[in-house]
Amino acid sequence: MLAQFIVHLCLGLAIGTSIGYWYAAIKQQQTITTYSRYLFFALCGSIAVSAILLLHAIVTNDFDITYVQSYSSRQLESPFLYAAFYSGQEGSFLLWTLLTSIVGIATISYSKRRGIEADTMAFFSLVLVFLTTMLVAKNPFSYLWETYAEQGTTREFIEALKNDPQRYNGRGLNPVLQNYWVMIHPPMLFSGFAMMTAPFALAMAGLLRRQYHRWIEDAQPWINAATFVLGIGIVLGGFWAYETLGWGGFWAWDPVENSSLVPWLLTVALLHTTLIQRRNKGLVRTNFLLTIAAFCAVLYSTFLTRSGVLGDTSVHSFVEPGFFVYVLLLVFLGFFLVLGIGLLIVRFPDLASASKRTGIFNLTSREFLLSVGVLLIITSAIIVVLGTSYPIVAELIGQQKAAIEARFYNTIHAPLLALVLLTNGISLVATWQQTNTLKLFRTTSAFGALGIAISSILYAIDVIRDFSSLVIVATAIVALAINIGHIIRLIRGKKMFALGAFLSHAGLGIFSLGIVVLASKAETSHVRLVEGKTENILNYNFTLEGKQQLDTHLTDREKYRYLVAVEKNGIVHYAYPVVYFSDFNRRQAPFFEPGILSTIDGDLYIAPKALDIDDGSTAITLFKRHPQFISLDTNWRIELIAFDMSRAQQGMMSGQPLPLGVAIRLHSAGSSQRDTTLFAYFDGQAFTPEDTVVIGQFSFWLENIRRNQRDPDSSTATVRVKSNSIQSLQPRQVLITEVSKKPMINLVWVGFLITLVGMLFSTIRAFRVRSKLTAPQSS
Amino acid sequence: MKPRYLIGAILITAAVGTSVYLLSQSQIQYSTIATAKTSGRKVQIKGQWVDHDLTLYNTGTDTFQFILVDDSGEKIRVVYHGAKPNNFELAQTVVVRGRINGDYFEATEILTKCPSKYEGNTSLIPQKQ
Numbered sequence: 082m083l084a085q086f087i088v089h090l091c092l093g094l095a096i097g098t099s100i101g102y103w104y105a106a107i108k109q110q111q112t113i114t115t116y117s118r119y120l121f122f123a124l125c126g127s128i129a130v131s132a133i134l135l136l137h138a139i140v141t142n143d144f145d146i147t148y149v150q151s152y153s154s155r156q157l158e159s160p161f162l163y164a165a166f167y168s169g170q171e172g173s174f175l176l177w178t179l180l181t182s183i184v185g186i187a188t189i190s191y192s193k194r195r196g197i198e199a200d201t202m203a204f205f206s207l208v209l210v211f212l213t214t215m216l217v218a219k220n221p222f223s224y225l226w227e228t229y230a231e232q233g234t235t236r237e238f239i240e241a242l243k244n245d246p247q248r249y250n251g252r253g254l255n256p257v258l259q260n261y262w263v264m265i266h267p268p269m270l271f272s273g274f275a276m277m278t279a280p281f282a283l284a285m286a287g288l289l290r291r292q293y294h295r296w297i298e299d300a301q302p303w304i305n306a307a308t309f310v311l312g313i314g315i316v317l318g319g320f321w322a323y324e325t326l327g328w329g330g331f332w333a334w335d336p337v338e339n340s341s342l343v344p345w346l347l348t349v350a351l352l353h354t355t356l357i358q359r360r361n362k363g364l365v366r367t368n369f370l371l372t373i374a375a376f377c378a379v380l381y382s383t384f385l386t387r388s389g390v391l392g393d394t395s396v397h398s399f400v401e402p403g404f405f406v407y408v409l410l411l412v413f414l415g416f417f418l419v420l421g422i423g424l425l426i427v428r429f430p431d432l433a434s435a436s437k438r439t440g441i442f443n444l445t446s447r448e449f450l451l452s453v454g455v456l457l458i459i460t461s462a463i464i465v466v467l468g469t470s471y472p473i474v475a476e477l478i479g480q481q482k483a484a485i486e487a488r489f490y491n492t493i494h495a496p497l498l499a500l501v502l503l504t505n506g507i508s509l510v511a512t513w514q515q516t517n518t519l520k521l522f523r524t525t526s527a528f529g530a531l532g533i534a535i536s537s538i539l540y541a542i543d544v545i546r547d548f549s550s551l552v553i554v555a556t557a558i559v560a561l562a563i564n565i566g567h568i569i570r571l572i573r574g575k576k577m578f579a580l581g582a583f584l585s586h587a588g589l590g591i592f593s594l595g596i597v598v599l600a601s602k603a604e605t606s607h608v609r610l611v612e613g614k615t616e617n618i619l620n621y622n623f624t625l626e627g628k629q630q631l632d633t634h635l636t637d638r639e640k641y642r643y644l645v646a647v648e649k650n651g652i653v654h655y656a657y658p659v660v661y662f663s664d665f666n667r668r669q670a671p672f673f674e675p676g677i678l679s680t681i682d683g684d685l686y687i688a689p690k691a692l693d694i695d696d697g698s699t700a701i702t703l704f705k706r707h708p709q710f711i712s713l714d715t716n717w718r719i720e721l722i723a724f725d726m727s728r729a730q731q732g733m734m735s736g737q738p739l740p741l742g743v744a745i746r747l748h749s750a751g752s753s754q755r756d757t758t759l760f761a762y763f764d765g766q767a768f769t770p771e772d773t774v775v776i777g778q779f780s781f782w783l784e785n786i787r788r789n790q791r792d793p794d795s796s797t798a799t800v801r802v803k804s805n806s807i808q809s810l811q812p813r814q815v816l817i818t819e820v821s822k823k824p825m826i827n828l829v830w831v832g833f834l835i836t837l838v839g840m841l842f843s844t845i846r847a848f849r850v851r852s853k854l855t856a857p858q859s860s
Numbered sequence: 861m862k863p864r865y866l867i868g869a870i871l872i873t874a875a876v877g878t879s880v881y882l883l884s885q886s887q888i889q890y891s892t893i894a895t896a897k898t899s900g901r902k903v904q905i906k907g908q909w910v911d912h913d914l915t916l917y918n919t920g921t922d923t924f925q926f927i928l929v930d931d932s933g934e935k936i937r938v939v940y941h942g943a944k945p946n947n948f949e950l951a952q953t954v955v956v957r958g959r960i961n962g963d964y965f966e967a968t969e970i971l972t973k974c975p976s977k978y979e980g981n982t983s984l985i986p987q988k989q
Contacts, residue, residue, distance in 0.1 A: 456868050460875040467879055471887065484904060484957075489886035493879050607922050607942070670949045690943030691917060702916050789911070789927075795937065795963075797916070817922070817943055 084134040084222040087127050091178075092213040094124035099206040105199040106289070114199045118189060121202065124209065125182040132179045135172060135221050139165050144251050145239060147228040148172060148221045154253035155246065156637040156664070164263045165254050167271070170387060171221035176268065178212040180275035185209065188279045188303075192286075195299055200286035207420075208278050211413045218406055256638065256663040256672055262321035266314060270341055273311025274379050277344060279303040280351075281376035281421075284369055288424045293365050293435040297355050300372070302847035304355060308348040309840040315341055316833050327675040327688040329605075329821060331829065334487040336391045339469040340382030346462040347375035350455045352843075357448050360513055364452070365436040366425070371459075373421030378462075380414040390473055445516040450508035457501045464493055491600075495549040498593055502556035505586050506563040525559075532558035546601045553597050561590035578846040584839030592832025598825040605821040610645065611695050612813040618820055621685065622648040625816055628660075637664040643816055645687060647678055654678050658689045658818065683824035693815035698803035700784060705794055708748060711779065713804045716750040721798055724786065725758050738762035740771060741786050743798040747776060759783035759800065770801075778805050888957055893934040896960050904957040905930050905965070909948070917944040928956060928965065936960075940967040948972055 101117030104110075135148070139162050144150040152172070153165040167176040185205055192201040226236045242248045280300040287296025318338065319331035332338060351371045354364045385391055388407045425432075443449060468485045475483050510516075510524045532555035539545050545554055564587035571580050606618045610625040617623075628641040640661035647654050658676035662668040671692060678685040699712050703721035711717040725742030742760040749755075760771035761783040770782040784799040891903035907930040909915060915926040924944045929935045938956050948954075951972035958967035 453867065453871070456871050460872055463872075463876065464879045467876075467883065471883060475887075483887040483889045484955075485883065486886040486888060489879075489882050492886075493875070493882055497875070609922070666949075700918065702918060787911075787916075791935065799916070819943070 084131065084138070085220060087131050087134065088213075088216050088220055088222060091124060091127045091131060092210070092217050094120060094127060095206060095209045095213040098124050099203065099210050102199055102203040102206050106203040109199070117202065117206075118193075118198070121185060121189065121206065124206075125186060128175075128179050128182045128213075131216070131221075132166075132175055135175060136163070136166055138222075142251070144249055145224050146221075147223045147225050150225060150251045152251065152254055154251035154637075156635065157251075157254055158259075158635075160261075160264060161254055161259050164258060164267075167267050168254055168258060168263075169221075171216075171219045173267065173271065174212065174215050174219060175221055177271045177274060178209065178216060180268075180272050181209060181212060181278055184275045184279055188282065191279075191303075192283070192299070197283075197286050197290070197292075197299070200289055201282045204285040205278060205282040208282075208417075211416070215406070215409060215413075218409055253637070253665050256661065256665050257326065260321075260325050262317060262325060266317040266321050269310060269317055270314030273307060273314045273341075274344075274383075276303065276307035276310055277348070277376050277379050280307060280348075280372050281417075284372040285421065285424060288369060288428050291428070291431060293432060294358065294362060297358050297368060298851075301355055301359070302844060302851055304348055304351055304372075305840065305844035305847045308345065308352055309837060309844050311341070311345045311348065312833075312837050312840060315345055316830075316837065319833075320830075324677065325674050327673050329675075329686065329688060329819070331826075334468070334485075334490045336469045337386050339465050340378075340385050343382060343462050343465050343469075344375050344378040346458055346465070347371055347378055350458040350462070351375060353451050353455045353458075357451055361448060363436060363448065366429070366432050369421075369425050369432070373418075373425065377414060377418050377421065378466075380410075380417060381466075384410040384414050385469065391469075443515045445511055445518050445521055447508050447511040447513050447516070450504050450511050454501060454504035454508060457497055457504065461494065461497050461501075464497075465490065495553065499549075499552045499556045502553065502560040502590060502593055505589060506556070506560040509563050509567060509583070509586070528559045528562050529555070531562055532556060544602065545597060550597045550601050553593055557590045557593040557597070561587055561594075564590065578842050578849070581839045581841075581843030581846060584842060585836045586839070588832045588834070588836030588839060590832070591828050591835060595825050595828025595830075595832055599823060599829065602824045603821060605819060608818050608820050609693075610816045610818055612815070614813075619685075619822055620649065621820075622646075623687075623820070624648070625814070628814065631659070631661075638662065639668070643676070643689070645676060645816075645818075647685060656685065656687050658687050658816070660689050660692060660816070679827075681827065683822060684826050686821045686823050688819045688821070689816055690819055691817040693817060694812050695815045696803075696812045698780075698801040700799050700801050702797050702799045703743070703745070704797055708746075711802055713779070713802060717777075717779070718748045719800065719802070720746045720748065722746050722756070724793075724796065724798070725760075728760065738764040738769070741768075741783075743783055743786065743800070745781070745800065757781070761785065775805065779803065780805055892932045893928075893930045893936045893960075893965070894932065896965070900960065902957070902959050902968075904955055906953060906955045907931060909951065909954050910935070915944075915948075924970075925964075928954060937964040938967050938970075939964050940970055945970050945972050 098117055098120040101113060101120055105113035105117055137143075138146050138149050139153050142149070142153070142155055148169055148171050149165075152168045153162060157165060165172070167173040185202070188205055189198060189202060192198045224236070225239055226234045228234075239249075280303045283296050283300040283303065287293060287299075315338075318341070322333070323329075323331040351368065354367050354371060357364050358368050388410050390407075468489055471485050472483060506528060507521070507525050510528075511521055535558045536545065536551050536554035539554055540551055545551060564583045567583040568580060568587065571577070571583065604619055608616055608618050608623060610616060610623055612625045612627065615622050615624045624646040626644040626646050628643045631640040631642050632638060638661050640659065642657045642659050645656045645658065647656055656676035656678045659674035660671050662671055671689075673689040675686055675688040677687070701709055701711065701719060703709065703719065705721050705723075708718045708720035711719055722744040725744055727742075729739040729741050739762065740760045741763050742758045744756065744758045747755040747757075755776050757774050757776060759774055759781055761768040762771060763786070768783070768785040770784065773780045773782045775781075780803045782801050784801050787797045787799070789796045888902055888904045891899070891905055893905060896903045896905060905928065907928045909926045910929050911927045917924045922942060924940045924942060926938055926948075927935055928938045938958075939961075940956075940958075945951075948970075953972075955971040956965060956967040957969040957971075958965060960966070
């Protein structure tokens with residue numbers, strides 16, 4: 082009850098804070114600003130209390146609360162109890178709200194020193210009004226008897242069960258989420274989202290106060306920081322998908338992934354356009370527009386992923402949140418879009434005159450090349466938005482609902498990436514305002530020649546195989562070489578924090594080389610690993626040596642680590658794919674984690690797909706009129722002639738298991754035929770083979786019959802065949818896997834990490850510069 | 861017109877134009893079994909798998925097949941050359957991409973939509989019905 086009250090209190094305080102700050106901003110009264118600040122702190126306090134209460138409820142197994150009951154359980158281990166906090170919609174909104182309020186505190190202290198607190202926080206607090214409204218609408222503290230009142234759950238019913246630990250328990254956390262990635266990936270992503278609020282609020286305050294150039298100075302470190310943190314969140318998601326989810330790749334262009342990428346692409350674009358404005362006072366409107374767009378992209382992505390509109394096209398699953406939340410999310414997005422664009426339009430005439438470029442926009446200037454690069458990044462963002470929204474748009478304009486293949490994004494990003502890499506490099510050869518065209522041409526063509534030479538060599542030695550790879554490699558080399566030149570120059574000059582941009586640009590070059598090699602050289606093969614048997618696939622020898630049980634202290638799961646020996650040139654390494662069964666799905670189907678053998682030049686990725694038992698026999702599923710080869714000896718084919726119910730009809734009365742039969746025909750290559758009928762007893766649940774029929778070198782028995790009631794002709798029978806010449810063996814375990822070579826995957830990770838390190842450098846530098854600048858004012 | 865606007869406009873128009881063309885090429889329409897049969901195009905069908913007994917995964921040939929019933933209630937056998945998707949048994953809805961091949965649907969991709977939480981695994985909510 083207390084917790085539900087506090088959630089409502091949060092909304093009240095958020096509204097109060099917002100009114101206070103707006104009043105202070107309009108009237109420019111310092112005292113009201115101070116009061117509003119206290120209100121804001123009270124808001125942060127109550128959000129923090131809500132978070133603590135939710136955590137407390139999870140830790141103390143308070144299954145009265147629907148949220149705790151839905152995502153936690155008595156069996157859940159301690160680190161994952163924290164993950165249960167944000168595993169559902171309600172909790173993840175609370176996390177987002179909490180992080181936004183923390184960013185709010187930092188923004189207050191930052192904007193206070195700059196004398197723009199009221200204006201900035203007026204906009205900032207609006208975001209919290211919406212977030213707390215969402216919390217009230219999707220209250221994480223609803224009780225079971227409130228949520229499931231319709232189903233007849235009453236408080237008394239729950240109270241009566243409280244002393245029964247078997248029944249008074251939660252549903253538990255999806256085991257797929259129970260690994261360390263879930264501890265860091267979602268909080269990072271939400272931190273990134275929360276941090277995007279600061280540049281937005283600063284931009285809007287700048288628009289309101291007509292400080293069209295100063296806000297850029299104020300917002301720059303926040304833009305850097307948000308880009309950095311959101312970037313970490315995205316790459317962690319990629320790691321997670323690759324290393325434990327076994328998706329086989331790090332990026333699948335899934336709507337959920339795309340919707341975190343778009344805000345990031347837009348802030349990356351913004352990083353470059355703010356640079357131009359700070360240099361030469363240009364792109365004033367673009368910067369406002371981009372900041373608004375980046376923030377609205379966060380809201381749009383929330384709408385896409387949380388409203389259930391993309392339900393059919395994403396592998397991420399979200400429970401439909403209900404119509405009210407759907408509308409609220411739309412209003413949330415619409416409000417900030419209208420607010421942002423509206424204020425921008427109001428100030429538009431003013432902005433045109435503020436845009437005073439001091440330099441000439443020369444075609445060879447760095448400004449110009451930067452703008453081209455930014456346009457390319459924005460184009461990429463637009464394309465991703467188009468593709469992701471396509472299913473909804475198609476439905477809106479009355480077209481057939483459709484999904485977009487990943488191929489679409491890959492095809493269009495190949496030329497875009499090459500152009501981005503080219504501008505990445507050349508813009509750094511160019512200088513601000515104007516470049517000596519001859520020098521630019523000379524340097525560029527020298528690096529271009531280097532790029533073409535290297536990519537030709539790679540093509541010749543068959544590392545890359547097609548034209549677009551060739552172009553991307555060449556441009557990546559250009560970008561890389563130019564940036565490395567700058568990096569060496571700066572390290573020599575001991576200007577470490579100025580390295581940021583060049584590191585990020587070089588990282589993109591390395592990343593691009595990685596994805597190109599990966600795309601051209603990755604190989605995948607299906608392998609059926611039978612215990613003790615060696616399979617030669619992709620030039621490696623794979624042997625399944627056995628399995629070890631893991632986490633034996635946990636009773637809610639049965640988890641095995643399979644030992645797969647991988648041998649090449651006499652050197653043996655082990656990979657450990659994991660298969661487990663969990664109470665979460667009542668052990669109906671196994672969960673899988675890939676085993677990855679990492680080397681410096683690439684990974685061997687072993688993704689389990691299914692389990693089986695091998696007793697030396699082979700199952701053949703037969704349809705009528707479809708003779709099939711016997712895989713043990715393809716000189717023979719087997720055909721299903723008819724189902725034989727004659728004996729079953731005789732035995733109908735007795736109540737005994739029914740003997741069901743299939744008439745089969747064997748065709749040999751020499752055109753001879755043998756007919757026989759196999760029987761198995763069916764007791765209503767399972768089949769028991771009657772006997773084994775020996776024909777030639779084979780033994781046959783009937784495993785089961787699968788009847789198709791509607792269309793008896795498409796019923797099937799599974800017959801097992803065993804060769805009599807092979808000694809009968811102990812049943813052996815079989816792990817069905819998909820094995821892939823991932824050459825140079827490390828370039829992808831290293832490239833992206835270098836990009837992020839560069840962003841970290843730039844962020845630190847941006848904050849340091851500003852703390853130095855404002856130090857005299859605040860003291 | 862300033863060259864930067866011109867270049868910008870050309871670039872964006874080209875990119876968006878190309879992407880719209882590619883979108884129309886790479887979209888796979890949702891369809892029913894009936895329309896998939898007549899069109900013969902690559903489509904995706906949303907539905908539910910039925911008949912547990914007819915869900916087969918042949919590990920030797922790596923072929924998976926099951927019976928799909930689409931939203932209009934029509935049934936078809938789906939054959940997929942690959943492993944049975946993880947969590948297939950738990951999927952509430954199944955989306956198959958591919959095309960009709962004779963009397964069955966040859967899937968190139970199977971998407972399973974699993975509930976993010978599993979109903980039923982609790983005795984705290986009385987079962988309706």
